[in-house]
Amino acid sequence: MGLDDIILHAEQRQVVDLAEIRVLGLREESVQSNTGMDTRHGEPGATPRSTGGLSRLPAECRCPLLPQKHLFSDPAEIEALRGNLLAWYDRCKRDLPWRTLAATELDADRRAYAVWVSEIMLQQTQVVTVIDYYNRWMQKWPTLQALAQASLEEVNELWAGLGYYSRGKRLQEAARKVVSELAGRMPRTAEDLQKLLPGVGRYTAGAIASISYGQATGVVDGNVIRVLCRLRCIGADSSSPLVVDRLWDMANALVDRSRPGDFNQALMELGATVCVPKAPLCGECPVKQHCRAWRRVSMTSKSVPDVEDCGVGGCPLCPPATEPWDSRLGVTNFPRKAAKKQPRVVKTATCVLERRGCHGAPEYLIVQRPNSGLLAGLWEFPTLPHSSEPWQTQCTCGAVEWCIPCCLPAALCIHLLIPSQVVHIFSHIHQTYVVYSLPLDGDVTLDPASSPSRWVTEEEFHASAVSTAMKKGVGSTMSPACGLGMVTPVLLRAQYTAL
Numbered sequence: 001m002g003l004d005d006i007i008l009h010a011e012q013r014q015v016v017d018l019a020e021i022r023v024l025g026l027r028e029e030s031v032q033s034n035t036g037m038d039t040r041h042g043e044p045g046a047t048p049r050s051t052g053g054l055s056r057l058p059a060e061c062r063c064p065l066l067p068q069k070h071l072f073s074d075p076a077e078i079e080a081l082r083g084n085l086l087a088w089y090d091r092c093k094r095d096l097p098w099r100t101l102a103a104t105e106l107d108a109d110r111r112a113y114a115v116w117v118s119e120i121m122l123q124q125t126q127v128v129t130v131i132d133y134y135n136r137w138m139q140k141w142p143t144l145q146a147l148a149q150a151s152l153e154e155v156n157e158l159w160a161g162l163g164y165y166s167r168g169k170r171l172q173e174a175a176r177k178v179v180s181e182l183a184g185r186m187p188r189t190a191e192d193l194q195k196l197l198p199g200v201g202r203y204t205a206g207a208i209a210s211i212s213y214g215q216a217t218g219v220v221d222g223n224v225i226r227v228l229c230r231l232r233c234i235g236a237d238s239s240s241p242l243v244v245d246r247l248w249d250m251a252n253a254l255v256d257r258s259r260p261g262d263f264n265q266a267l268m269e270l271g272a273t274v275c276v277p278k279a280p281l282c283g284e285c286p287v288k289q290h291c292r293a294w295r296r297v298s299m300t301s302k303s304v305p306d307v308e309d310c311g312v313g314g315c316p317l318c319p320p321a322t323e324p325w326d327s328r329l330g331v332t333n334f335p336r337k338a339a340k341k342q343p344r345v346v347k348t349a350t351c352v353l354e355r356r357g358c359h360g361a362p363e364y365l366i367v368q369r370p371n372s373g374l375l376a377g378l379w380e381f382p383t384l385p386h387s388s389e390p391w392q393t394q395c396t397c398g399a400v401e402w403c404i405p406c407c408l409p410a411a412l413c414i415h416l417l418i419p420s421q422v423v424h425i426f427s428h429i430h431q432t433y434v435v436y437s438l439p440l441d442g443d444v445t446l447d448p449a450s451s452p453s454r455w456v457t458e459e460e461f462h463a464s465a466v467s468t469a470m471k472k473g474v475g476s477t478m479s480p481a482c483g484l485g486m487v488t489p490v491l492l493r494a495q496y497t498a499l
Helices: 003-013 017-023 077-091 097-104 108-121 127-140 144-149 152-157 164-183 190-196 202-213 222-229 241-254 259-273 292-301 397-403 411-414 459-461 468-477
Strands: 344-356 364-368 383-386 420-425 429-439 453-456 491-495
Touching: 003 077, 097 108, 097 127, 097 344, 108 127, 108 144, 108 164, 108 202, 108 292, 127 152, 144 164, 144 222, 152 164, 190 202, 202 241, 222 241, 222 292, 241 259, 364 459, 453 459
Parallel strands: 344 429, 420 491
Antiparallel strands: 344 364, 344 383, 364 453, 420 429
């Protein structure tokens, strides 16, 4: 009997055989029992809804055939896991500025704003990197109203170096919407946060709502995915829609109803500090007794027959047959991820144009990028898309004129120095900057019709809204003592996750 047949049969007799439901991996409390109690409403003898089919069950129950191995179906185990995890979190949590604000700020809107800023900054960025940026941000813009009044240039300047630069822009856009359209009042539920605020997705909305407002809703980020996949031996591609849906169901089922914010932070903290991607500290894990991956490792080490297999052919959550359990990997067999797409290869020519300022110090020409696309609105040295043909060690004057907003005398091009190369790895782009240095003896007239541009000292350059690639890569060619005339060909390599 299939799921639809069970539901149809239940509607006919107004009861459901719980044994049949268990076979399908459904939670007992989410369906009508044979006592006539509609557990969704808590009213004895309530008339069952007659919506028919799968719509009569919660979304978490409308799933393919799933064995118990992949579920949290025991209420006693769920309560034990919650208690163990929260006790560990209370003892071991890191002292972080956004946690302090969330715990001490009495105003709900300011509390939600403080959590919101931290969650946006922490996307794809390590905690140790975020702390300084977060403190400076909250000192400069402690409220939504203060951020809404800032200029995008100010936002970009503070965000510069943090990576994924569109995050800061979207955060400010959403803050302005809260101030102008919502009377400065933050939405109070995860559903409204996601619906009303641009740039706020399901995870961020859940984090804000649970931490700031105490809404009992789960969260799923990279750390939570890793923890849950190991707890329940989920070896299918963790980015697939089916697995993502199941992980959200699990997170919502597990979240502690009395301390949802702390529980979600504890789950993420566990993934960040103990259940890490490589060399996890299983001996220190407060929930290892609930971890099926750890249990499997323990059984393997004791030469006990593997009893963790589902026993269900074609299980959608087990590792694919082509990627069986590898005993050498232990719990890091989980989660499995699809192979990463190779980054796009991009090559650009960049001209570092130098002149002597009024006080004799070197100044450099920077231009502003367009307001959309890669590194939108940031400043950089004049840059030109690199030809697919191999470049020679010299650059023609015409090519230089294309990438700088001024007209150069042809004679200047003989001073163009042999280029260096700077390789910068974005999350999805393998970027090579071919850097040409051009010292000028006199001044040049900038073209007002071109992109916004200005001359800056080295100190001003590093204080501007300039990308990490320019600051740490191309910017390293600057030398206050000798100018750019001493630049020699060199290949600089760095690994960043920017943009």
